[in-house]
Amino acid sequence: MAGRRLEYLLLLIAAAVYYVASGEWISWILLLTVAGLPWLSLLLSLPAILGFQAAPAGAEVLEQGEEAEVWLLGSCPLPMPPFRGHVRVTSCFTGKSWRYEQDKGFPTEHCGGYRVTVEKARVCDYLGLFSFRAHRTKEQLLLVRPKAQPVTDLVDPQRMEINSWVPKPGGGFSENHEHRLYRPGDSLNQLHWKLSAKVGELILREPMEPVQGAVLLTVNLRGTPQELDRKLGRLVYTGNYLLERELNFEIRAATGLGLQADYVDSREGLIGAIDALLCAPLAPQEESWAGADAGWHYHMGGEADDS
Numbered sequence: 001m002a003g004r005r006l007e008y009l010l011l012l013i014a015a016a017v018y019y020v021a022s023g024e025w026i027s028w029i030l031l032l033t034v035a036g037l038p039w040l041s042l043l044l045s046l047p048a049i050l051g052f053q054a055a056p057a058g059a060e061v062l063e064q065g066e067e068a069e070v071w072l073l074g075s076c077p078l079p080m081p082p083f084r085g086h087v088r089v090t091s092c093f094t095g096k097s098w099r100y101e102q103d104k105g106f107p108t109e110h111c112g113g114y115r116v117t118v119e120k121a122r123v124c125d126y127l128g129l130f131s132f133r134a135h136r137t138k139e140q141l142l143l144v145r146p147k148a149q150p151v152t153d154l155v156d157p158q159r160m161e162i163n164s165w166v167p168k169p170g171g172g173f174s175e176n177h178e179h180r181l182y183r184p185g186d187s188l189n190q191l192h193w194k195l196s197a198k199v200g201e202l203i204l205r206e207p208m209e210p211v212q213g214a215v216l217l218t219v220n221l222r223g224t225p226q227e228l229d230r231k232l233g234r235l236v237y238t239g240n241y242l243l244e245r246e247l248n249f250e251i252r253a254a255t256g257l258g259l260q261a262d263y264v265d266s267r268e269g270l271i272g273a274i275d276a277l278l279c280a281p282l283a284p285q286e287e288s289w290a291g292a293d294a295g296w297h298y299h300m301g302g303e304a305d306d307s
């Protein structure tokens with residue numbers, strides 16, 4: 001902007017010198033025209049300035065290690081006026097904030113959530129002589145998702161203890177049955193005729209299916225960036241491991257906002273739970289998960305593998 005103002009000042013001085021030197025009426029018209037240009041530009045630019053909005057732009061979801069950049073873009077229903085500003089990045093984990101530098105690119109070596117905001121945005125008239133603060137700005141949430149990290153010490157969840165038995169919906173084959181009195185609407189195919197004849201009442205063989213304990217994954221959202229990469233990467237791997245075996249599960253995480261719990265029954269649910277953790281602040285202290293009420297429980301540690 002300083003360069004444009006200097007150029008305009010030189011133009012105005014040249015017009016004034018021309019008028020003083022020549023004294024012709026055309027030089028006077030030229031001087032008045034040059035002197036009125038800034039105000040005409042401001043008048044024509046005012047609707048665009050009022051309708052201007054600045055926002056960061058770039059990918060909203062990235063994989064860990066993927067190259068990425070962020071830009072500052074403006075939008076306006078009229079021809080775009082000149083504008084300038086900076087992009088600020090804030091880590092959801094730590095709250096640490098820094099000004100984004102275009103030549104360095106966006107940091108994706110570690111997973112995490114980042115709030116990308118506009119800082120010190122200003123919009124100018126079309127000639128670039130007047131500058132105003134841009135009051136309409138947007139922010140963007142950018143997620144760097146973790147890479148799945150294999151877990152080698154998982155116990156097959158199919159072996160977890162059976163807590164109880166319940167009637168099998170719809171009946172059908174089952175290795176375990178319970179006897180009960182016949183109720184109107186029951187299928188006659190499930191009647192135990194010999195036992196019914198013995199006791200003198202209609203007795204039904206009801207198929208039963210096992211009810212196993214809850215499947216639970218726990219994680220403490222704290223540690224170094226490397227430890228967080230391992231914890232969340234192992235959470236992704238273990239979650240997919242359970243879903244492949246058609247097991248639903250619960251994720252419980254200790255975060256800076258308290259205990260965060262998500263029930264997962266699909267890959268979309270797992271992704272949503274991971275994304276929610278990426279946006280949470282780090283927990284102030286370790287949470288002990290000893291004695292968690294679950295038939296199958298795995299805790300995500302952040303320690304490095306021994307290999």
